[in-house]
Structures are given as structure tokens and as C-alpha cells.
Amino acid sequence: MTxxxxxxxxxxxxxxxxxxxxxxxxxxxxxxxxxxxxxxxPASSPFHVSAFWVxxxxxxxxxxxxxLALDLVWGYAGILSLGHGLFFALGGYGxxxxxxxxxxxxxxxxSDLPDFMVFLDWKTFPWQxxxxxxxxxxxxxxxxxxxxxxxxxxxxxFRSRVKGVYFSxxxxxxxxxxxxxxxxxxxxxxGNNGFTDFKTILGFNITxxxxxxxxxxxxxxxxxxxxxxxxxxxxxxxxxxxTAIRDAEPRVMFCGYNTVHYKxxxxxxxxxxxxxxxxxxxxxxxxxxPSEMSPANSIEIAIWVAVGGRxxxxxxxxxxxxxxxxxxxxxxxxxEYWLFALGAIFIAVTLFMxxxxxxxxxxx
Amino acid sequence: MAAFFLSFSAHALDRSAVEKLAFGDGDEKIEAxxxxxxxxxxxxxxxxxxxxxxxxxxxxxxxxxxxxxKAVDVFSGKPVPLPAEREDVVANNRLRGAVASALGAFxxxxxxxxxxxxxxxxxxxxxxxxxxxxxxxLEREADPEIRGLLDMTAAGMELKDGSKEARIAAIRKLAGSxxxxxxxxxxxxASDPDEDIRREAQQSLRAVDGRLxxxxxxxxxxxxxSLGSILLLAALGLAIxxxxxxxxxxxxxxxxxxxxYATYVVQNLFRGSPVFDLYLVAAVPISFLAAALVGIALERxxxxxxxxxxxxxxxATWGIxxxxxxxxxxxxGAQNVQVENPAFMSGGIxxxxxxxxxxxxxxxxxxxxxxxxxxxxxLAKTRLGxxxxxxxxxxxxxxxxxVPTSRVDTWAxxxxxxxxxxxGCALTQIGNVGPELGQxxxxxxxxxxxxxxxxxxxxxxxxxxxxGFANKLLESWSGAVLAKIAVLVFIIFFIQRRPQGLxxxxxxxxxx
Numbered sequence: 001m002t003x004x005x006x007x008x009x010x011x012x013x014x015x016x017x018x019x020x021x022x023x024x025x026x027x028x029x030x031x032x033x034x035x036x037x038x039x040x041x042p043a044s045s046p047f048h049v050s051a052f053w054v055x056x057x058x059x060x061x062x063x064x065x066x067x068l069a070l071d072l073v074w075g076y077a078g079i080l081s082l083g084h085g086l087f088f089a090l091g092g093y094g095x096x097x098x099x100x101x102x103x104x105x106x107x108x109x110x111s112d113l114p115d116f117m118v119f120l121d122w123k124t125f126p127w128q129x130x131x132x133x134x135x136x137x138x139x140x141x142x143x144x145x146x147x148x149x150x151x152x153x154x155x156x157x158f159r160s161r162v163k164g165v166y167f168s169x170x171x172x173x174x175x176x177x178x179x180x181x182x183x184x185x186x187x188x189x190x191g192n193n194g195f196t197d198f199k200t201i202l203g204f205n206i207t208x209x210x211x212x213x214x215x216x217x218x219x220x221x222x223x224x225x226x227x228x229x230x231x232x233x234x235x236x237x238x239x240x241x242x243t244a245i246r247d248a249e250p251r252v253m254f255c256g257y258n259t260v261h262y263k264x265x266x267x268x269x270x271x272x273x274x275x276x277x278x279x280x281x282x283x284x285x286x287x288x289x290p291s292e293m294s295p296a297n298s299i300e301i302a303i304w305v306a307v308g309g310r311x312x313x314x315x316x317x318x319x320x321x322x323x324x325x326x327x328x329x330x331x332x333x334x335x336e337y338w339l340f341a342l343g344a345i346f347i348a349v350t351l352f353m354x355x356x357x358x359x360x361x362x363x364x
Numbered sequence: 365m366a367a368f369f370l371s372f373s374a375h376a377l378d379r380s381a382v383e384k385l386a387f388g389d390g391d392e393k394i395e396a397x398x399x400x401x402x403x404x405x406x407x408x409x410x411x412x413x414x415x416x417x418x419x420x421x422x423x424x425x426x427x428x429x430x431x432x433x434k435a436v437d438v439f440s441g442k443p444v445p446l447p448a449e450r451e452d453v454v455a456n457n458r459l460r461g462a463v464a465s466a467l468g469a470f471x472x473x474x475x476x477x478x479x480x481x482x483x484x485x486x487x488x489x490x491x492x493x494x495x496x497x498x499x500x501x502l503e504r505e506a507d508p509e510i511r512g513l514l515d516m517t518a519a520g521m522e523l524k525d526g527s528k529e530a531r532i533a534a535i536r537k538l539a540g541s542x543x544x545x546x547x548x549x550x551x552x553x554a555s556d557p558d559e560d561i562r563r564e565a566q567q568s569l570r571a572v573d574g575r576l577x578x579x580x581x582x583x584x585x586x587x588x589x590s591l592g593s594i595l596l597l598a599a600l601g602l603a604i605x606x607x608x609x610x611x612x613x614x615x616x617x618x619x620x621x622x623x624x625y626a627t628y629v630v631q632n633l634f635r636g637s638p639v640f641d642l643y644l645v646a647a648v649p650i651s652f653l654a655a656a657l658v659g660i661a662l663e664r665x666x667x668x669x670x671x672x673x674x675x676x677x678x679x680a681t682w683g684i685x686x687x688x689x690x691x692x693x694x695x696x697g698a699q700n701v702q703v704e705n706p707a708f709m710s711g712g713i714x715x716x717x718x719x720x721x722x723x724x725x726x727x728x729x730x731x732x733x734x735x736x737x738x739x740x741x742x743l744a745k746t747r748l749g750x751x752x753x754x755x756x757x758x759x760x761x762x763x764x765x766x767v768p769t770s771r772v773d774t775w776a777x778x779x780x781x782x783x784x785x786x787x788g789c790a791l792t793q794i795g796n797v798g799p800e801l802g803q804x805x806x807x808x809x810x811x812x813x814x815x816x817x818x819x820x821x822x823x824x825x826x827x828x829x830x831x832g833f834a835n836k837l838l839e840s841w842s843g844a845v846l847a848k849i850a851v852l853v854f855i856i857f858f859i860q861r862r863p864q865g866l867x868x869x870x871x872x873x874x875x876x
Contacts, residue, residue: 168675169811173810340686343685343690346686351666
């Protein structure tokens with residue numbers, strides 16, 4: 001019954017000269033070409049990259065970071081977490097709180113409190129909002145809260161050897177519980193509507209092209225950094241042990257490794273990455289609400305990784321791009337067929353492409 | 365002229381009351397309504413109705429209805445010339461409320477016992493103006509249930525304004541009530557300046573509290589069993605597909621949804637027929653078959669290629685669920701569809717004054733129990749059940765002795781899916797039917813199966829009931845959402861302590 005994982009050995013070397021060349025090209029496109037074509041080329045020119053595309057690509061890059069994070073735990077350690085959407089949303093809420101405080105008195109009610117609190121007739125900030133007007137604190141929250149949650153949850157789960165599908169189901173239950181919690185007005189995070197209507201970030205107008213482009217470049221930087229860091233992890237001894245845990249956990253234990261530590265470390269790291277991605281996502285799309293935590297979103301992250309190819313890192317980025325690109329296309333062109341397409345992707349990938357797109361390419 | 369006709373009419377309206385209604389201020393009007401009601405005259409009912417609908421107008425001393433541009437005298441009922449200068453008799457919301465309860469109160473004179481009972485129930489929160497009417501009705505009323513109700517209502521009204529003796533008598537009477545409304549009345553009286561009244565009120569309050577608490581606990585227990593039966597229905601199919609076969613079927617919720625839509629289709633086929641109420645009976649086998657066929661098709665086309673790869677099964681079946689949701693949206697629209705309760709399932713049994721057990725819940729509990737028994741019989745007593753258990757315990761050995769294992773897989777999956785369809789059929793009677801119906805149950809049903817322990821039905825039953833009770837108990841303390849979160853968190857921790865669930869199968873199977 002042991003699930004057979006097909007390892008793409010070529011890719012565990014990550015990467016040949018061609019891989020580095022592709023990565024370099026993408027980096028140049030992200031850091032040089034797109035900024036020039038967005039900011040320097042006038043809007044009338046056919047070469048102009050519009051704000052729509054900048055936001056879309058920026059958004060997909062955030063998703064790609066999440067996919068990379070999931071690939072680290074699923075592709076390399078064999079832990080399918082359905083809670084990554086939660087970690088992502090928590091990061092988003094951390095950043096969202098700071099952005100809400102930045103609105104200041106520019107809200108509809110001209111109050112120091114965010115509009116939804118005025119609406120609920122609250123007089124002071126609840127304790128969760130302490131110090132959230134400080135940028136560094138918001139960043140700390142956005143990374144530490146998902147990390148801490150993953151650490152505590154993972155500690156109990158891995159210690160009692162909850163694994164495989166059981167782990168998937170209880171992480172899904174956790175996400176579901178958190179979503180219900182955030183839907184409540186009393187939780188203090190804006191209930192159904194979440195946070196929106198942001199004005200400034202660090203004093204810069206959040207909708208200006210320059211701010212957008214800076215956020216875009218920061219996201220691209222974090223994506224490349226995550227990829228390189230991930231590559232470093234999976235090619236290190238630590239990564240080899242993770243792969244071994246995925247393929248034969250009892251044997252690794254009999255060799256004297258405490259697998260709990262390894263799994264916990266990678267799970268927590270992965271959650272922190274999701275938090276960062278969430279914090280980058282919110283200022284770019286301008287809204288965060290509890291539906292980001294819906295269990296469906298977390299499962300979708302898994303399919304991004306599966307489409308690209310598990311255990312390849314680059315595949316996760318590719319998958320996030322392909323699926324989200326298709327989503328953007330379908331929801332505009334044939335909105336009613338998107339779920340059919342997504343469902344078909346799920347089925348086709350698991351039945352016919354267990355190694356994803358990269359696996360197909362590698363077989364050639 | 366009006367006085368002339370008055371002398372000829374057998375039932376005459378009380379002139380002073382009508383004038384008070386037409387010309388008096390707010391309080392006088394209320395008083396007048398009470399007086400008119402107490403007469404029990406059908407003409408008074410007509411007058412009040414006209415008043416509430418704004419037909420009543422005055423000109424000088426004359427009082428008349430204006431209907432379609434013609435004036436009709438109030439007392440005589442004869443047409444009169446429409447005066448040029450007239451004024452409306454204005455009814456504000458308070459007056460309209462008084463009239464509405466007064467009109468209801470007229471039914472106290474009805475011949476039909478049920479109508480009188482309904483009127484007595486409606487009166488229980490009416491204003492003190494109805495007191496004379498109630499006293500009058502009490503003189504005639506023979507039915508003990510209606511008498512009791514009216515007695516309580518009258519006592520409540522006397523408590524509000526009456527002499528000290530009358531109030532104390534009223535308080536003692538109220539002690540026999542189990543109506544949540546009397547509790548507020550008594551609480552008010554318990555802070556009365558008069559010490560005697562305070563003492564009496566506190567005594568009565570204790571009696572009422574005791575009776576109410578019993579009802580609350582009974583209601584809670586019933587709600588727990590009811591939720592448990594729904595969880596059981598939703599999880600029973602999963603106990604077979606996941607518990608016995610080990611297939612993580614994320615499309616289980618959508619199979620429930622298909623059962624619900626099958627019921628909806630059957631309902632539409634029966635619409636307009638004289639035996640409409642029987643549609644539900646016909647829907648039971650059809651929803652089973654519809655979901656079972658979809659399940660068998662899924663097993664044959666997708667799931668069988670993924671046996672032994674649970675994570676891939678999870679993703680593929682999630683994909684299937686998306687396709688099914690969108691397919692239903694395309695076929696039936698994204699909006700919820702309307703499924704009516706048959707007449708025999710509406711209403712309920714009144715056990716205590718504050719506990720009503722709705723019929724639809726009772727029927728669903730019975731339905732869940734019968735499905736449970738049928739499933740258990742099927743697994744324990746039939747050849748198919750034997751095969752399923754054999755394949756679960758040792759697939760290779762079962763195959764060696766000639767069990768067609770792959771066909772058994774298909775049948776077992778079809779059975780689990782069919783039971784999900786039955787759950788859907790039951791859910792149409794208590795909730796909305798829409799494309800997302802199943803999504804709400806998938807997390808719950810997995811938790812029930814995992815909590816109960818994989819591989820057997822008994823665990824699922826206990827788990828469903830325990831979770832149902834826990835949910836309702838917490839709900840009464842902390843509200844629905846927090847209760848749900850608490851239960852989820854509890855299960856998450858529970859699974860970490862006992863990953864095998866409440867009732868683990870003991871065996872030599874090594875975890876793989």
C-alpha cells in the first residue's frame with residue numbers, strides 16, 4: 001500500500017546550465033523588462049504593460065511562493081497539508097491590519113478606528129490590534145503567526161504520528177474552523193467583508209504605478225529567493241533526509257533520525273513562506289477576507305503543485321502560473337466552464353500525469 | 365336618522381364606543397376597541413376591519429365607511445350621501461396591532477375548536493384591552509386546554525394592572541404556567557415595591573423556572589438527536605466508501621447533493637397530482653439510484669485507477685466534485701431550488717408548552733435509524749456484505765477463494781454513494797437545496813467517520829450522536845459558530861491523541 005513516489009532524479013540536482021539560463025531570463029524580465037514597459041513606455045504604445053497585467057502577474061507570483069512552500073512539504077517530505085491557504089490568509093491579515101491602520105482618518109467615518117469597528121460601535125482597538133500601526137510589527141505578525149500555528153499544530157500532529165490522509169483531513173478541518181472564526185464580527189477582523197479600501201503603504205499611495213511596480217519587484221525578489229533557498233534546502237543533507245522520510249519513514253526512524261524534528265522544521269518554514277506570500281498579496285490585490293481561508297483554496301494550491309510536477313520546485317512555480325493563467329482566461333472568456341476545466345485538470349493530472357508537466361517534458 | 369335605524373336592528377353597536385373610536389385620543393380608542401370586541405358582534409368585527417384599512421371617515425357627528433367613492437353609515441349599514449367635507453379616522457401602528465389582535469380574538473366565539481385554540485394562543489401576548497373579551501369567553505369555554513390558556517393570559521393581564529389581591533391571585537395562577545412569556549412578567553413583578561407581591565412572585569418564578577428548565581433540556585436533547593441523525597445520514601455512506609474501502613471521496617458531499625436534486629425532480633413530476641404528498645416516498649428509491657449510478661460511474665472511470673494512492677484519490681475526487689457542482693449549476697441554475705414539505709411532515713407534537721418536536725425532524729430520525737439497520741443487515745447478513753467485509757479484511761485471500769474483488773469494489777462504492785443520495789433526500793426536508801449543499805457536509809462527515817474509528821459502523825453511529833449532542837449543548841452556551849469551532853478543535857486534538865478513532869479495529873494490520 002505504500003504510495004510509490006516517482007522521483008525525477010535529474011531535477012533533484014536542480015538545475016543544469018539550461019535551468020539557470022531560464023531562471024536568469026525570467027529574473028531579467030521581472031526586474032527590468034516589465035518595469036520599463038510598464039513605467040517608461042507610454043500607455044498608447046502597443047508595448048505598454050498595463051496595470052492589470054502587473055497586478056495579475058504579481059498575484060500569480062504570490063501564489064507561486066505558496067506553491068513552492070507546499071512543494072517543500074508535499075513534494076519532498078510527503079506531507080499533504082490542506083492548511084496552506086490558512087497560513088497564506090493569516091499573513092494577509094497581518095499585513096491587512098497595518099494597511100487598515102494606515103487609512104487613518106481617511107475612512108468613511110473619519111475616525112481613528114477602521115470603518116467596520118465604527119460600524120460595530122467599538123470605542124477602542126481590541127487587543128489583537130496592539131501596535132499594528134508599526135510596519136515592522138505587522139511583518140512580524142504576518143510571518144510569526146502562521147509559523148507559530150504551524151509549529152504548535154505540527155508538533156502535536158507529527159508527535160502522535162498523524163500522517164497521510166489523516167493529516168490532510170485535520171489540516172482541512174483546522175482551516176475550516178479558522179474560516180468560521182474569521183467570519184464572525186466579534187473576532188475583530190472585519191467579519192465577512194474583511195479588510196479593503198487601503199490607501200497608503202509606508203506613506204506611498206497604494207494605487208500609484210510606482211508603488212505597484214515596487215511591490216511587483218519585491219514579490220519577484222521573494223519568489224527567486226524562495227526558489228534558491230528551497231533549492232539549497234532540498235539539495236542539502238536535511239533535504240535528503242526529508243526525501244527519505246517521504247519514501248520510507250519507518251526506515252529513516254530505524255536509522256536513528258527523529259523524523260518529527262525534520263517534518264516540523266520544514267512544515268513551519270513552509271508556513272512562514274505562505275505568510276510572506278500573503279503579506280505581499282494583500283497590498284497588490286487590495287482586499288483580504290475570510291473566503292481566502294475556504295478549504296477549496298487550500299486544495300487548489302495542491303493542484304498547482306501537482307500540475308507542475310511534485311518535488312521539483314520549479315514545477316510548483318510553473319503549475320501556479322499555468323493554473324492561475326487558465327483561471328484568469330476562463331473566468332473572463334467562459335466563466336461557467338472554469339469549474340469544469342479545473343475539475344478536469346484535477347482528474348487528468350492525477351490519472352495521467354503523476355509527475356506533472358515537468359515530468360512530461362523530462363521524458364522526452 | 366341613525367338613531368332611527370338603531371332601534372330596528374337586533375344587534376346594535378355600542379354607540380358611545382364607536383364614537384370614542386372615531387373621535388377619542390389614542391388611549392380612548394384602544395379602550396373602545398376592547399369594548400367593541402367584548403360585545404362579540406359580527407358588526408363590530410366589520411367596523412374594526414374597516415378602521416384598520418382606513419375606510420372609516422367622519423363628517424361632523426356622522427361616522428361612515430367610504431368604499432369605492434360611496435359612503436355607508438356605520439350603524440345602519442345603509443348607503444348615505446357622501447359629505448363634501450370629511451376627515452379620516454387615523455389608525456397608527458399601535459392601533460392597528462390592537463385591531464389585529466381584536467380581530468383574532470373574535471375567533472374565540474367560533475364553533476370550531478381548533479380555531480378557538482389558535483385564537484387563544486394568538487391572544488397570549490395581547491394588550492390589557494382584551495381582558496373583558498377573555499373573561500367573557502371564559503364563561504362559555506368548556507375545553508380544558510383553551511380554558512387553561514385563557515386563564516394564564518387573563519392572569520398575565522391582571523398582574524399588569526389590578527388591585528393588590530387580584531395581582532397576588534394572578535401571580536399564584538401564573539405559577540402553573542410554562543410559558544417563557546410569563547417568566548418576564550413574573551420577573552417584573554419580582555422587583556415590585558410591594559413586599560407581599562415580591563415574595564409571591566419569587567415563589568411562582570421558581571415553579572415556572574423548574575418547568576421551563578425541563579422543557580429546555582428536552583428540547584436540547586431532541587435537537588442533539590436530530591443533528592446526530594443528520595450527521596449519521598451524511599457520514600454513513602462515507603463509513604462504507606472511506607471506512608471500509610479506504611477511498612477518500614471528496615465528492616461525497618456532491619453525491620448527497622445529487623440525491624437532493626433527484627428528490628427535487630421527483631417532486632416536480634408529482635406536482636399537480638392528487639397524491640403530491642407521496643412524492644417523498646417515490647423520491648427515496650430514486651435518489652438512492654441516482655447517486656448510486658453516479659457513484660458506480662465514478663468508481664469505474666476514475667477511482668479504480670487510484671486504489672492505494674489516497675492523496676491522489678483526494679485530489680481527483682475533489683476535481684470530480686467541482687465538475688458535479690458545475691454540472692448541477694448548468695442544469696438547474698445556481699440558485700437554490702424549492703422543495704416543499706409534504707403535508708404530513710409539517711407541524712409537530714407539542715410535548716410541553718415550550719417544546720414542540722417538529723414532524724420533519726422526527727421522520728428524519730426514524731429514516732436514519734431504518735437506513736442504519738438496513739445497511740447493517742446488508743453488511744452482516746447478505747452475500748454482498750460478506751464479500752465486502754472479506755475484501756476489506758484481506759483482498760488477496762478473498763480473490764484467491766473466488767471473490768470477484770473488482771466487482772465488489774464497484775458495488776460497495778455504489779452502495780455508499782446511494783446512501784449519500786438518501787441523505788440528500790432527507791436533507792431536502794430541513795434545509796436549502798442548492799449546488800453547494802454538499803460542501804457544507806464534507807468536512808463534518810469525514811470528521812464523524814474519523815472520530816468514530818475507521819472500518820465499522822458502530823463507531824460512526826456513536827460519533828455522529830456524540831458530535832450532535834456536543835454541538836447543540838455548546839450552541840446553547842456560546843452560539844452556533846463558536847460551538848462548531850470548539851467541536852472541530854476538539855476533534856483535531858482528539859485525532860492526535862487517538863489517530864485510530866474512538867473504536868479502533870484490533871488486528872494485525874501493520875500501518876503502511
